[in-house]
Amino acid sequence: MTAEPTRRWLDATWPFVRAALPPAPARVVEIGCGPSGGFVPALLSAGHAADGVDPEAPAGAGFHQMEFERFAAPEPVDAVVACTSLHHVADLDVMVDRIAGALRPGGTVVVVEWARERFDERTARWCFDRLPAGGDGWLHRHAARWRESGLAWADYLDGWAAAEGLHRADRIVAALRRRFVVRSLAAAPYFFADLGLDEDDERRAGIALTGVRCVASAG
Structure with a gap:
């Protein structure tokens, strides 16, 4: 996402993340905070001790420019937040084991993800018909590549997902x-x-909801 969509995304998703977290002050690590810093600024403003981990994380205190698999928290944390980052990892079970190892007993995992398996052709066409003119985001690129491919949407999407792992x-x-x-x-x-829409616009559209919001607890 570019800067403006990223801001809209974080603003809309933050209430879910905030409500799932333990009360402040809690020690929270965000996996895949990205170059914008993700939820780390909001976590700090809410009174949490927060670290953001991402190879493209910003420079500065509280950010770690590395993969989470290489990150070692100095002590067990109260919560781990993973926002649209787990579908990219090489080995899901290894990543989940690393998350479990970082958490204190009873700690919280907050996951925001994308169900690409629900991204059907009707939903794709609805998205592509509403793309802002002149944009170059990921949906713009897929709209163009699908047209050029000549493939059925399901075949195009599966081929792209397999190539990207x-x-x-x-x-x-x-x-x-x-x-x-x-x-x-x-x-x-x-x-x-x-x-450039609100969450409610997408909910009312009658398309597949491909976002996933999950809260889990460590044993």
């Missing part, structure tokens, strides 16, 4: 269930920020 959301949830107790799991809007 993207995990399905149902497999992410299954990996979480093997290590944690899932307390809540819900579908949610996902594309609204890139389209």
